[in-house]
Amino acid sequence: MRKGRAHHFPARRRGPGQGPVLHSGPAPVAHLALEARRHGRQEKVGMAGHSLGGASTGASMEKDSRVRTGVNMDGPFINAGKSSDLSGRPFMMLGTKDDHSPGDDTTWDTAWKQLKGWKRWATLTGAEHMSFTDLVSLAGQLGADDPEGLPGERAAEITRDYVGAFFDRHLHGRHQALLGHPGETRPEVTLQHRDSRDPSPRS
Known part of the structure; x- marks a missing residue:
């Protein structure tokens, strides 16, 4: 996943017991909807993005109801209007613990209060802004990990686990x-806030 880009995770699987097939790259909503319709899965469109890509994921969901689920990875929220409740559609916020714990980024605090449907706010201890991209994983393979931070391979593993689980839960019902x-x-x-507007504390 590259910095500042929204990504699409089509709801297709390789086979029994295998993980979802993930495709990385720019993801205009019209293209996602067309691909989903082509595969007979119009109701299974999800978006995830890092940095400004995360911001554009939330913004795209506000404007287009065809996007059923979304993930913002360490990006801001650029709108806190009435439509930012996303009409109850599922949304996950995944960020660094240092910069995106409650009270650190007011756009996240506001977005959390606005979201009305299933939601999660997860933070990673030791992660940096780029920990949700390919760069830190590649740095780790080259032996260039930050000795005081979260190793790149570990950051990539957790990101894959959580983004994949989120889409499996809300696009496949697992x-x-x-x-x-x-x-x-x-x-x-760390899973942050839980309140009465979080309808599913177990899953």
């Missing part, structure tokens, strides 16, 4: 336990 509790195998993940 229960995903880690969305309710990170468990002992993911101590870096």
Whole structure:
């Protein structure tokens, strides 16, 4: 995943027991909807983006109801109007613990209050802004990890796990336990706020 770009994760699977097929690149809503219709899955369009790509994911969902689910990875929210409740559609916020814990980015605090449907706010301890992209994973493979931060391969693993689980839950209807509790195998993940507007605390 590249910085500042929205990405599409088509609801297709390679085979029984295998993970979703993920495609990375610019994802105009019209293109996503056309692809979904072509595969007979018009109701299964989801978007995820990093940085400004994350901001554009939320903005796209506000303007186009064909996008059923979305993920903002460490990006701002650029609108806090009435439409930012996303009409109850599922949304996940995934960011660094240092910069996107409650109170750090007021656009996230406002967005969380506006969202009316299923929602999660997850933060990663030790992650940096670029930890949600390919760059840190490649740096790790080259032995250039930040010694004081979250290793690139680990950041990539957690990002894949959470984004994949989110789309499996909301595009395929499959229960995903880690969305309710990170468990002992993911101590870096903190699930922030839970309130009465979070209708599914277990999944």
